[in-house]
Amino acid sequence: MIKVSNVSKSYKHKQALKNVSFTIEGPKIIGFLGHNGAGKTTFLNLLAGLIVPSNGSVCVNGENVFNAPSILRDICFVAESGNFQEEMTIAQSLKANSFFYPKWDENLALELLQVFALNPKDKVRSLSKGMVSALGIITGFASNAAITIFDEPYIGLDVAGRNTFYDLLIEQQSDNPRLFILSTHLIDEASALFEEILILHEGQLLLQKTADEWHQHIVAVKGGALDVEQATAGLEVIYQHSFMQEMTAVVYANGRTIEGNNITRESVSLQDMLVYLSKQQKARVIV
Amino acid sequence: MNTVKGSFYVLFQSYKKKNIIFWSILFSIVLLSFFLDTFFGKYISFVITISIPVYIFYSTMGAKILNRTMPYFLKLGLSRWQYLCNVGLFFIVWSIAGALIITCTHTMITYFSDLLHIKDTIIIHPIQFFENAQSFLLTITLDTVLLLFFLLSGLLLNVVFYRLGTLGGYSFIGLLALIPIVMVIFEWYLPLYNLLSEASVYVLLSSLLGISILLYTVITSAMYKASANPA
Numbered sequence: 001m002i003k004v005s006n007v008s009k010s011y012k013h014k015q016a017l018k019n020v021s022f023t024i025e026g027p028k029i030i031g032f033l034g035h036n037g038a039g040k041t042t043f044l045n046l047l048a049g050l051i052v053p054s055n056g057s058v059c060v061n062g063e064n065v066f067n068a069p070s071i072l073r074d075i076c077f078v079a080e081s082g083n084f085q086e087e088m089t090i091a092q093s094l095k096a097n098s099f100f101y102p103k104w105d106e107n108l109a110l111e112l113l114q115v116f117a118l119n120p121k122d123k124v125r126s127l128s129k130g131m132v133s134a135l136g137i138i139t140g141f142a143s144n145a146a147i148t149i150f151d152e153p154y155i156g157l158d159v160a161g162r163n164t165f166y167d168l169l170i171e172q173q174s175d176n177p178r179l180f181i182l183s184t185h186l187i188d189e190a191s192a193l194f195e196e197i198l199i200l201h202e203g204q205l206l207l208q209k210t211a212d213e214w215h216q217h218i219v220a221v222k223g224g225a226l227d228v229e230q231a232t233a234g235l236e237v238i239y240q241h242s243f244m245q246e247m248t249a250v251v252y253a254n255g256r257t258i259e260g261n262n263i264t265r266e267s268v269s270l271q272d273m274l275v276y277l278s279k280q281q282k283a284r285v286i287v
Numbered sequence: 288m289n290t291v292k293g294s295f296y297v298l299f300q301s302y303k304k305k306n307i308i309f310w311s312i313l314f315s316i317v318l319l320s321f322f323l324d325t326f327f328g329k330y331i332s333f334v335i336t337i338s339i340p341v342y343i344f345y346s347t348m349g350a351k352i353l354n355r356t357m358p359y360f361l362k363l364g365l366s367r368w369q370y371l372c373n374v375g376l377f378f379i380v381w382s383i384a385g386a387l388i389i390t391c392t393h394t395m396i397t398y399f400s401d402l403l404h405i406k407d408t409i410i411i412h413p414i415q416f417f418e419n420a421q422s423f424l425l426t427i428t429l430d431t432v433l434l435l436f437f438l439l440s441g442l443l444l445n446v447v448f449y450r451l452g453t454l455g456g457y458s459f460i461g462l463l464a465l466i467p468i469v470m471v472i473f474e475w476y477l478p479l480y481n482l483l484s485e486a487s488v489y490v491l492l493s494s495l496l497g498i499s500i501l502l503y504t505v506i507t508s509a510m511y512k513a514s515a516n517p518a
Contacts, residue, residue, distance in 0.1 A: 067511070079362060083359075087304055099289045
């Protein structure tokens, strides 16, 4: 269980996380989402013990993760970059991983090398971006770590490679259930995989919902301006847009049934939600 | 124990190529100097130094290790303390290996010089400052301690740049540059020279070892809460 308590993280000129608190329990696949600069990577770095929080604590099974090797060996963090030593070959990198992850699956690693068509003798330095991403994916799956974090794991990978990753994720989760945290911008592709969704927005946790709860909580209401305003009265509006006589309001329904005349209710995709949040942020900046 | 093995494996693999290149160049130069000395020794005297380039190489390697390896090892789940422990152990082994190579090369050059009756080959080494102490074992010990000291000095410089950024790092270098100036102004160099020339090799060795331990302690405490990303 991951327990995040009042975590803030400030850099010189920016507060990346503002008093964030939540709890995650596995095994499940979690979508960790937010637009650029929302604080996702900062949080994932905190969870992997790479940086120290300015305030608060990140605990796994009751123990603070910072400088705690007994906890950290059960966390595999596949970051966007810098996961491997450039002077080493693929085979050497995988061998190095086997020393640090107690549940390392050598056979799976070798099998996945073939799946992603990687030559073990190639040096990391000579690999393309997609190949380095594939090596990161292999590390993540073969580590068998109780908490496996993928931060933008498929930069440079083509559609086939990304589909292979999704298939492997499902396969691994059914064979060896654990907590996968996936942070990605390709939300449309990955959204069907998520069992739980966390959205960070401007350094704060905007929402944490299971996939089933999502459709009940985030609703787009369409209709005449007056009707929509009446129907959504008292609800928090995420995004509002008017075109001609029709208004669209995306709201947090929080389980409440939205009723009204001449209105339609639609569920909102994850991708659209992030677009709305981004627009809301831009509008605030412009104002 | 596995993480120590793993750290050694990664550090060895990461620095293998650089070491091979460095030693190959150094040995080529030494070999060339030796042959030139064999044929032209009558006209020119040759001075060979192996240890000094190795000290410079080691301090350069020490000054780069943090940026290259710390984020990687932290991602693999090591704590900062474990990382610095493993790096410290690796430095000791690396210093012993370097000292062995230096001393063996010196011995070989001396042996072949005697064999080929080359009388005027001069090998410069810090052990020559101590006239009564030039045994094989003592040379290795002195080189080990010196190499360890240079590695840790490089690492300390890396820590300053890592924690304080470019501005802080260069300010630190500026402060270090003040030391010799202050020494000249207050004429501290004379008593220092006298102290060093009168000290026995054992006193110097233990002092260097003490300074190295102090440097390592400073480094460890400075890195306890360091981020995986340099300042």
